[in-house]
Each structure stands twice: as C-alpha cells, then as structure tokens.
Amino acid sequence: MNSVSGESRHDVVIVGAGIAGTALALALADSGLSIALVEARPLQRSALPDARDLESFDLRVSALTPASVGFLETLGAWDTIDTYRHCPYHHMTVWDAEGTGRIEFDRDEIDAPRLGSIVENRAIVDALLAALERNAGSVRPLSPVRVESIERESDGTQCLQLEDGATLRTALVVGADGALSRVRGLFDFATREWDYGHRGIVATVQTERPHADTAWQRFLASGPLALLPLPGTPQAHFCSIVWSITDALAEELLAMDSADFCAALGEASEHCLGEVTGVGQRAGFPLRQRHARDYVQPGVALVGDAAHTIHPLAGQGINLGLADVAALARELAAARERGEAPGDIAVLRRYQRQRKGENLAMMAAMEGFKRLFESESLPLRWLRNAGMRGVADIAPLKQRLMRHAMGIQ
Numbered sequence: 001m002n003s004v005s006g007e008s009r010h011d012v013v014i015v016g017a018g019i020a021g022t023a024l025a026l027a028l029a030d031s032g033l034s035i036a037l038v039e040a041r042p043l044q045r046s047a048l049p050d051a052r053d054l055e056s057f058d059l060r061v062s063a064l065t066p067a068s069v070g071f072l073e074t075l076g077a078w079d080t081i082d083t084y085r086h087c088p089y090h091h092m093t094v095w096d097a098e099g100t101g102r103i104e105f106d107r108d109e110i111d112a113p114r115l116g117s118i119v120e121n122r123a124i125v126d127a128l129l130a131a132l133e134r135n136a137g138s139v140r141p142l143s144p145v146r147v148e149s150i151e152r153e154s155d156g157t158q159c160l161q162l163e164d165g166a167t168l169r170t171a172l173v174v175g176a177d178g179a180l181s182r183v184r185g186l187f188d189f190a191t192r193e194w195d196y197g198h199r200g201i202v203a204t205v206q207t208e209r210p211h212a213d214t215a216w217q218r219f220l221a222s223g224p225l226a227l228l229p230l231p232g233t234p235q236a237h238f239c240s241i242v243w244s245i246t247d248a249l250a251e252e253l254l255a256m257d258s259a260d261f262c263a264a265l266g267e268a269s270e271h272c273l274g275e276v277t278g279v280g281q282r283a284g285f286p287l288r289q290r291h292a293r294d295y296v297q298p299g300v301a302l303v304g305d306a307a308h309t310i311h312p313l314a315g316q317g318i319n320l321g322l323a324d325v326a327a328l329a330r331e332l333a334a335a336r337e338r339g340e341a342p343g344d345i346a347v348l349r350r351y352q353r354q355r356k357g358e359n360l361a362m363m364a365a366m367e368g369f370k371r372l373f374e375s376e377s378l379p380l381r382w383l384r385n386a387g388m389r390g391v392a393d394i395a396p397l398k399q400r401l402m403r404h405a406m407g408i409q
Helices: 019-027 066-074 078-084 121-134 182-186 247-255 258-268 317-338 345-374 378-393 395-406
Strands: 007-015 035-038 061-064 087-089 091-096 102-106 116-120 139-142 147-152 158-162 167-175 191-207 214-220 223-229 237-246 276-292 300-302
Touching: 007 019, 007 158, 019 035, 019 066, 019 121, 019 139, 019 317, 035 167, 061 066, 061 121, 061 317, 066 078, 066 116, 066 121, 066 317, 078 121, 087 223, 116 121, 147 182, 167 182, 182 300, 191 223, 191 247, 237 247, 237 258, 247 276, 258 276, 300 345, 317 345
Parallel strands: 007 035, 007 167, 035 139, 091 214, 167 300
Antiparallel strands: 061 116, 087 116, 091 102, 147 158, 158 167, 191 237, 191 276, 214 223, 223 237
C-alpha cells in the first residue's frame, strides 16, 4: 500500500496491521482523527481458496463470539466473511477424560441463533483489509516498513523513526503488534509472563462423521483437545484442532506420519466423530502466558496480544483483543468530542479501567481451569467432575456462564 517519505503528523499511529490493529484503524476511520497504520509486511489481501479440502483451510482459526461478530459487522467486515465461509456452531460438548464429568451447551438454552462462529484468521484479516479499502476515511496505511525507534519529545509528542528514514509524529502510538510487541519493548512496559511447558498443535482434520455444528472439547491429563467445526460438504467433514499438550508429547505427535497421528487423535478425542480419516499440515507453537502490568503510558496504549496473551483452551484471545479495540476506539472518539488529546493519560486510563480487570479475570479463570484439569489428585478429580455435573444441573448459572462467554448480557 502507501509509503511515506520525509516527515508527517498524525493524531494516532497504530503499529501492527493484524486483526487488532486493522480493526482499530477501521473503528477510528470516521472519528475525525488522522490515523496512520504501520505494518512491517506488505498489506495485501489473501488469495482465499474456493476448495474445501484438507489443504485449503488456514491453520489458525478463531472462535468468534456473537459480540465479536457484531463488532465486525459495525466495521463493515463481517459481510465479506459471511460471503466467503465460516462455520456457526450451535452446540458445545465438554467432557473430562479422567472421570464422568460432562457438560453440554446449546443455543436453545438462551434462545440465541448461535453460540459462536469458527473463522479462519486469514479470512478475518482479508475482510478487514477489504473494508479498509472501501472506507479508508482518514486512515493512511504504510507498508511494508518497520519501526526502528520511538522517542517521546519534551512536549509529549511521540516521534517514530521508520526504517526507510521517514519520520512520523503523533499524539498517540498504539501497539497492536502482537505477543512480541516492539512497541511494548521500546517503552519498557513491565510484564508478568511464564511458559506453560505446553505446545499448541494446530491442524485441519477430516472425520468419519459430521460435526453437527458442534464444538467438542475433551480435557486430558496432558492438556485440553478441541475440535472446532469447519465448513464441509455432504461427503467430507472437517474440523480444526487445537491440541494443548506437553512439549515432549508434542514432539512425538508432530513427528508421526499421518496415519499414526490420526489414530492418536481419534483415541484422544474418544472417537467423538468416528475415525479421523485425514490430516493436513500440522504446526506447533509454544504456549506462554503474558500480561502487561499496565496497558497505557502517556501517549502510548497496547491492545490485543501486545497487552495480553492467554491459554487457548477457551478460544478467547481474539475476542478479548477485539473488546480492547472497541473500548479504546470509544474512548478516543469521546475524547475528541470533549476536546481532549488522544494521548492524554486520563483518556487512556479510562480505556485501561474498562479492559484490564476483565482480561485479568478471564486469564485467571483459564489458568485455574488448566491447573484443575491437569491435576491427578483424586479429590480434585472428584471436585471438577462434580462441578461440571453441578453446573449442568443449575440452568440459571449455566445460562449466565454461556452469556458471559458469548459477550452478551
């Protein structure tokens, strides 16, 4: 897309044009603020395949809540995803491999059209870029170009030096540049982080039986396994798997041939969809918990994975990131109406107050679930199975949990 030379000024410079960064640029496009969106890679739409086979799906998918889908609708991005492909899921089955605990969630219990939608990450980015092309507003995309340095000047202005020698001056820098955020590092944001000692294995698999628009999750002692429904055909049934497993076992699984991996996956999933008949490309990535102690400084804000990364067992990472974006966009638009500068720390703290507590609560809950389900203690095994059965039997509690997880009230 566009390049820049010399020096330019903007109200907000967003670093990182993944899902969070591009969504924020779109959310601010008609705010009256001048926006620059800086990305190290070329900003171009993907050539999305029409085929539905093992190799046609993106390895990375997201379980979008109805709240996230609604936000993408307001940005003008959802129609592109809806026209392409996604898989709504109406039911969720969760069970414990080490006991009798089992819980079912169904859209009819809360009179909702769906519990969520499984969408390939590249399709989300493609839809956001398409919306940006249609409605750039005051957004200036700059790519491919890296940020070399950022300095805070005496008047509070942030001065970004780009690798091509260009300079950007702005009242607010937003770090939307992912888990290894350069913006977070350049401003020395303190973080709390630790390795789980697990890897997440992702792949597209074909199954003997259709998934019935259901997301399946089994908690094993070695880590949770999720089978997420993908669009298929009457003859071919596909799921995306996210298998969180210890490093040693991950190495073994990734080294297996396809037949052995399918057999291992079938056994681990208790053949809930019959035999696993095929697997596409596999990849593994280390799982790490990370949370910035603060999301903001004067003239700087972090959103999405730059501010927090979470265990994938509940699929909430992208939804938390989009909620960050929506909250920051609201605060910046309101600040402009009040005549406040976008980099004012009081403005940014209002964003942080909205998001930090909720993100920490979700991270703590996921950490608690992980520790509870990996424990081999007999009392804890009894407790977790009794708890799952108890929640299943208390309709108001179950409905409240479902609505909270879906981002609706």
